[in-house]
Amino acid sequence: MVMATVALEQYALPTINYDRSYHTILKAKQQYADHAPANNAVITPKQLIGEALRRRVESIDTESCGAGEEDTFFVADLGEVYRQHMRWKLNLPRVKPFYAVKCNPDPRVIELLAALGTGFDCASKWEIDQILNMGLAPERIIYAQPCKTNSLQSSTLAPSSSSAS
Structure with missing residues:
Protein backbone atom coordinates (compact mmCIF):
# COMPACT_ATOMS: atom_id res chain seq x y z
CA MET A 1 0.00 0.00 0.00
CA LYS A 96 -14.78 11.83 21.41
CA PRO A 97 -14.22 9.99 18.12
CA PHE A 98 -12.92 6.41 18.08
CA TYR A 99 -11.37 5.36 14.78
CA ALA A 100 -12.08 1.80 13.61
CA VAL A 101 -8.55 0.52 13.00
CA LYS A 102 -9.83 -2.17 10.62
CA CYS A 103 -10.86 0.57 8.15
CA ASN A 104 -7.25 1.47 7.39
CA PRO A 105 -4.52 0.30 9.79
CA ASP A 106 -1.75 2.26 8.03
CA PRO A 107 0.63 3.61 10.70
CA ARG A 108 0.59 7.12 9.20
CA VAL A 109 -3.19 7.34 9.54
CA ILE A 110 -2.98 6.05 13.12
CA GLU A 111 -0.16 8.50 13.98
CA LEU A 112 -2.11 11.47 12.62
CA LEU A 113 -5.29 10.52 14.45
CA ALA A 114 -3.35 9.83 17.66
CA ALA A 115 -1.77 13.29 17.46
CA LEU A 116 -5.28 14.74 17.13
CA GLY A 117 -6.42 12.95 20.31
CA THR A 118 -8.63 10.33 18.68
CA GLY A 119 -9.41 7.05 20.43
CA PHE A 120 -9.21 3.70 18.65
CA ASP A 121 -11.86 1.04 18.09
CA CYS A 122 -10.08 -2.31 17.91
CA ALA A 123 -11.73 -5.60 16.97
CA SER A 124 -8.77 -7.99 17.13
CA LYS A 125 -5.66 -8.70 19.16
CA TRP A 126 -3.55 -7.63 16.18
CA GLU A 127 -5.24 -4.20 16.12
CA ILE A 128 -4.87 -3.79 19.89
CA ASP A 129 -1.19 -4.75 19.69
CA GLN A 130 -0.63 -2.33 16.80
CA ILE A 131 -2.00 0.59 18.82
CA LEU A 132 -0.12 -0.38 21.99
CA ASN A 133 3.14 -0.93 20.05
CA MET A 134 2.88 2.63 18.78
CA GLY A 135 3.16 3.78 22.38
CA LEU A 136 -0.46 4.82 22.84
CA ALA A 137 -2.18 4.38 26.19
CA PRO A 138 -4.59 1.45 26.61
CA GLU A 139 -7.20 3.95 27.82
CA ARG A 140 -7.48 5.21 24.24
CA ILE A 141 -8.69 1.79 23.02
CA ILE A 142 -12.17 0.34 23.02
CA TYR A 143 -12.50 -3.37 22.25
CA ALA A 144 -15.52 -3.46 19.96
CA GLN A 145 -15.50 -7.03 18.66
CA PRO A 146 -19.09 -8.36 18.85
CA CYS A 147 -17.89 -11.99 19.16
CA LYS A 148 -15.30 -11.71 21.90
CA THR A 149 -13.30 -14.82 22.72
CA ASN A 150 -12.68 -15.65 26.38
CA SER A 151 -8.91 -15.83 25.85
CA LEU A 152 -8.71 -12.40 24.22
CA GLN A 153 -10.97 -10.84 26.83
CA SER A 154 -8.80 -12.30 29.57
CA SER A 155 -5.59 -11.02 28.02
CA THR A 156 -6.96 -7.55 27.26
CA LEU A 157 -8.79 -7.07 30.54
CA ALA A 158 -6.15 -8.58 32.81
CA PRO A 159 -4.12 -6.02 34.77
CA SER A 160 -0.56 -5.67 33.59
CA SER A 161 2.17 -7.21 35.73
CA SER A 162 3.44 -3.77 36.72
CA SER A 163 0.06 -2.66 38.07
CA ALA A 164 -0.62 -5.99 39.81
CA SER A 165 2.28 -5.59 42.20
Missing part, protein backbone atom coordinates in the same frame (compact mmCIF):
# COMPACT_ATOMS: atom_id res chain seq x y z
CA VAL A 2 1.26 3.47 -0.85
CA MET A 3 -0.04 6.49 0.98
CA ALA A 4 0.23 9.95 -0.53
CA THR A 5 1.94 11.50 2.45
CA VAL A 6 3.33 14.45 0.55
CA ALA A 7 0.88 16.70 2.37
CA LEU A 8 2.37 15.66 5.72
CA GLU A 9 5.98 15.30 4.67
CA GLN A 10 6.21 18.59 2.80
CA TYR A 11 3.45 20.68 4.32
CA ALA A 12 2.81 21.61 7.91
CA LEU A 13 -0.59 20.81 9.33
CA PRO A 14 -2.32 24.01 10.42
CA THR A 15 -2.72 24.75 14.08
CA ILE A 16 -5.95 23.35 15.46
CA ASN A 17 -8.42 26.23 15.44
CA TYR A 18 -11.95 25.76 16.73
CA ASP A 19 -13.32 29.11 15.52
CA ARG A 20 -15.46 27.42 12.85
CA SER A 21 -12.73 27.75 10.20
CA TYR A 22 -11.77 24.08 10.24
CA HIS A 23 -11.02 23.98 6.52
CA THR A 24 -7.68 25.78 6.70
CA ILE A 25 -5.33 25.63 3.73
CA LEU A 26 -2.11 23.73 4.38
CA LYS A 27 0.81 26.12 4.35
CA ALA A 28 4.05 25.23 2.69
CA LYS A 29 7.07 24.80 4.96
CA GLN A 30 9.33 25.08 1.96
CA GLN A 31 9.16 24.78 -1.79
CA TYR A 32 10.23 21.54 -3.43
CA ALA A 33 11.26 21.74 -7.05
CA ASP A 34 9.54 18.49 -8.03
CA HIS A 35 6.17 19.62 -6.62
CA ALA A 36 6.17 23.40 -6.91
CA PRO A 37 5.00 25.09 -10.09
CA ALA A 38 7.52 27.40 -11.72
CA ASN A 39 5.53 30.49 -10.68
CA ASN A 40 5.34 29.42 -6.98
CA ALA A 41 1.55 29.20 -7.16
CA VAL A 42 -0.45 27.53 -4.41
CA ILE A 43 -0.54 23.74 -4.79
CA THR A 44 -3.81 22.08 -3.88
CA PRO A 45 -4.00 18.72 -2.11
CA LYS A 46 -5.70 17.35 -5.22
CA GLN A 47 -2.66 18.31 -7.31
CA LEU A 48 -0.26 16.77 -4.80
CA ILE A 49 -2.19 13.51 -4.74
CA GLY A 50 -2.48 13.48 -8.52
CA GLU A 51 1.28 13.89 -8.81
CA ALA A 52 1.95 11.13 -6.26
CA LEU A 53 -0.45 8.83 -8.09
CA ARG A 54 1.13 9.64 -11.47
CA ARG A 55 4.63 8.88 -10.11
CA ARG A 56 3.46 5.60 -8.57
CA VAL A 57 1.78 4.45 -11.77
CA GLU A 58 4.83 5.42 -13.84
CA SER A 59 7.07 3.41 -11.50
CA ILE A 60 5.23 0.14 -12.22
CA ASP A 61 7.34 -2.15 -14.39
CA THR A 62 4.75 -3.56 -16.78
CA GLU A 63 7.29 -6.05 -18.13
CA SER A 64 7.77 -7.77 -14.77
CA CYS A 65 4.14 -7.59 -13.58
CA GLY A 66 2.49 -10.94 -14.11
CA ALA A 67 -1.23 -11.57 -14.10
CA GLY A 68 -2.59 -11.97 -10.58
CA GLU A 69 0.45 -10.44 -8.87
CA GLU A 70 -0.06 -8.29 -5.82
CA ASP A 71 0.55 -4.96 -7.49
CA THR A 72 -2.33 -2.94 -6.07
CA PHE A 73 -1.83 0.28 -4.14
CA PHE A 74 -3.93 2.82 -2.30
CA VAL A 75 -3.60 6.60 -2.39
CA ALA A 76 -5.12 8.69 0.38
CA ASP A 77 -5.06 12.35 1.30
CA LEU A 78 -4.08 12.59 4.97
CA GLY A 79 -5.12 16.23 4.78
CA GLU A 80 -8.68 15.01 4.22
CA VAL A 81 -8.41 12.80 7.30
CA TYR A 82 -7.38 15.92 9.23
CA ARG A 83 -10.23 17.98 7.74
CA GLN A 84 -12.80 15.30 8.57
CA HIS A 85 -11.50 15.15 12.14
CA MET A 86 -11.83 18.92 12.44
CA ARG A 87 -15.35 18.71 10.98
CA TRP A 88 -16.21 16.16 13.69
CA LYS A 89 -14.78 18.40 16.44
CA LEU A 90 -16.70 21.39 15.09
CA ASN A 91 -20.05 19.63 14.87
CA LEU A 92 -19.76 17.22 17.83
CA PRO A 93 -17.37 18.95 20.25
CA ARG A 94 -18.39 16.87 23.29
CA VAL A 95 -18.20 13.49 21.52
